[in-house]
Amino acid sequence: MQYHRNGFKPGNYQIPDEVRKPYPNPPVTDLPSEVDVLIVGCGPAGLTMARQMAEFSDITTCIVDLEPGPLLFGRADGISCRTMEIMEAFNSSEMVVKETYQLRQNAFWEPDSDHPENIKRTHKISDARIGLSEFTHGIVNQARLHELLLEGMKHSVTALEPHYCRKLLELDLDSNLTQDLDAHPITATFERVDAGQAGKQETIKARYVVGTDGARSIVRRSLGIELKGDSANKAWGVMDVLVVTDFPDIRVKSFIQSKDHGAVMLIPREGGYLVRMYVELDLLEKGQRAASVKLTEKDIIAKMQRIYHPYTVDVKEVAWWSIYEVGQRVAERFDDRPLDADENQIPRAFVAGDACHTHSPKGGWGLNTSLPDTFNLGWKMAAVLQGRSHPKLLQTYSPERRKVAEQLIDADRQLSRLVATQPSAKQLAGDQRKTNTTDIEAFMARQNGFVAGTAIGYYPSYICTGQANQELATGFNIGQRFHSAIAVRVADGRPQHLGHLVKADGRWRIFLFGNQQNPADASSDTAKLIDFLAEDAASPVLKYTPKSADIDSVIDVYAVFQQQDLAIEDMPDYLWPAKGKYGLRDYEKVFHAEEGNDIFEQRGVDRASGCMVVVRPDQHVANILPLNAHGELAAFFDEFMLPQR
Secondary structure, rough: OOOOOOOOOOOOOOOOOOOOOOOOOOOOOOOEEEEEEEEOOOOOOHHHHHHHHOOOOOOOOEEEOOOOOOOOOOEEEEEOOOHHHHHHHOOHHHHHHHEEEEEEEEEEEEEOOOOOOOOOEEEEEEEEOOOOOOOEEEOHHHHHHHHHHHHHHHHHOOOOOOOOEEEEEEEOOOOOOOOOOOOOOEEEEEEEEEOOOOEEEEEEEEEEEEEOOOOOOOOHHHHOOEEEEEEOOOEEEEEEEEEOOOOOOOOOEEEOOOOOEEEEEEEEOOOOEEEEHHHHHHHHOOOHHHHHOOHHHHHHHHHHHHHOOOOEEEEEEEEEEEEEEOOOOEEOOOOOOOOOOOOOOOOOEEOHHHOOEEEEOOOHHHHHHHHHHHHHHHHEEEEEHHOOOOOOHHHHHHHHHHHHHHHHHHHHHHHHHOOOOOOOHHHHHHOOOOOOOOHHOOOHHHHHHHOOOOOOOOOOOOOOOOOOHHHHHHOOOOOOOOOEEEEOOOOOOOOHHHHHHOOOOOOEEEEEOOOOOOOOOOHHHHHHHHHHHOOOOOHHHHOOOOOOOOOOOOOOEEEOOOOOOOOOOOHHHHHEEEEOOOOOOOOOOEEEEEOOOOOHHHOOEEEOOOEEEEOOOOEEEEEEEEEOOHHHHHHHHHOOOOOOO
C-alpha cells in the first residue's frame, strides 16, 4: 500500500489520502464512581490492558487519559514479530501486516576511506529476525496500532471506550483494605481539562489500578516507586519526513556514521514515501534535559544533511519531530508491594510501559516492551477478578516483566553506544573505544531474538515449570512464547498456524502431541489422557470449568497427531465437543502433521513419546509433560486455580 504521496495525513490508511481526515475528539462523559480496574494512560500498555479487560463482561474497567482524544501522530514506529503475534491474539494482525513497511534488509554506511568527508555503503544484509516468527518485523504509525486496539475495545462485549481530558491529581491506596480482595482500596482524584469543565474534580474508586501514564508517571510517584539507572547524557533528534534524495538506501533500514558530524539511523516508514531519521546531536550538560535544548527541526535537518554528504536530502515536509535524551532506567518494583513485603501480600496497584522502564527509542523496544507488559498482566487480573485463580497469581507480574525490562535496559545501553559516533559522557571520562557498523551488525545478530521479542522468557515458577521434560519438545522453550507452526486440520484439511489458536480470551491451552501409537486405539497414551481429561474427577478441565459452561471455556485442548490417515469421526467426542445452546460440534481441535512441513520435526517433538505442551493465556509455554503424566498435570493447575461452582 502507498500513501502520503502529497503530504502526511493521519487516520485510517484504508481511506485514500485525498479524503482521509483525522478522527474528531470524542465527547467527554462522566467517570463511573466505582470500577474493578482503573487504567491511567492510553499508550500501548494502557490500551492493551483495556483491550484484554474488554473481553470480560463481568469485569468493569475504566481507562483515563489526559489528552483530548486518540493519538494522531506516532511516536513509536517499530512493530516487532512478537507484537504482531499479540495483535493476532486480538484478531488484528491482518490489518497490521497489510499496512506496515516490512523490514527485510539493513544497510551500513561509514566514512569513505579515500574521501572521509563522504559516506560510503560498506554492505547490506538480510534482517536477522527473518524466520523467527511467521510474522515480519514492520513499521507503522503508532497511532494506527492504537486505533486497532480502540476498535477492538469498542466492539467488544463491554463496548469499552476511554475517558479523555482527565488529569490525575492524586492516587490514594488504603493499606488497611488492600488484603480485602472484595474492597475498593484505590481512590483516584481527577481534574477535567476540557473546555467548559476545566477544573472540575471527579473521584473514582477501584479494586485494582494500572499506571500506564508514561515516564513521568503520577501513579508510580504516588506508589513511592523509584526509577534506578543512568541519567541522560546524550541528545538525539527524531523526525518523520517526506524527502527527495539521491541517497540510494532511503527505503532500507540504514545505520550511517560520518567522520565528523555524527550518526543517523534511518527507518523507512509505511506508505512508500515517509521515512524516520534519528539524528545524533551533542552531549547534554549535567542535569540538562532534552526539552531544554534550544534546537528546532531546521537544526536537526541541517545536521542530518551534513552527515549524508555527498548525498543531498531535501526535506519537503516534517510530519513530526522531537528531541530526546538517552538514559536507561528501570523501576525498582512494578507493583505496590514494598521490597521487603510479606510473601503472601497481594498487590493491588501496578505500573507498566514507560512508567517503569525508560530508554532511547532507537531499538524500537518501547512499544514492543510496553505492550507485552500488560499482555502479561491482563489475563492474570481477569482470572483473579473472576474467581478462577488464586490472587497470588498477581505476584508473578513484577518478577516476570522486570526481568525483561532489565534485559531491555542493558541492550539499549549497548545499542546507544554503538550507533553514536560522538563519545558519551562516560566515554569522555575514560573509555573512548571507537565502534563501527560492523559492531552494530554483530550486536543485532546477537540480539535478534530479543529484538524480535521471540526469545523473551520468564524465570521458572509454578506457571513456568517442567524443565526436566524440555527434551520432549525442544522447540517449545518453557517460559518463552509458544512458537507457532502449521498443522493440518483433520475435519477439513485446512493448514492452520497453531499459535493463532491462542487468543487473548483468558483461556489456557493444552496441545497434545501424539506419539506413534494409533490415537483411535483406546489403549494408546493419547486416548488414556483424553479419558482422564474428560472423565476423571481429578481432571483440571472438569475441576475448574463451571458445570453450565462449554467444556473448553477455561482450558482449551487441541490434539496434533503424526498419522495423516485420520478421520474426525474416529476421534473421541471430547476432541470435537458439542458446544453452545444448540450443542453444535466443534470440528477445529484435531490436527495432523503436514507432509513436507512437519511440526514434529520443526519443533523437536519426540516422535516416540509425544508430549503435552501447556500454554498460558499470554501465549507463553507454562509446562511440558509426558502424555501419561495425568497426576502432574492436575497438580500443575491445582497450584493456582480455584474450583468452580
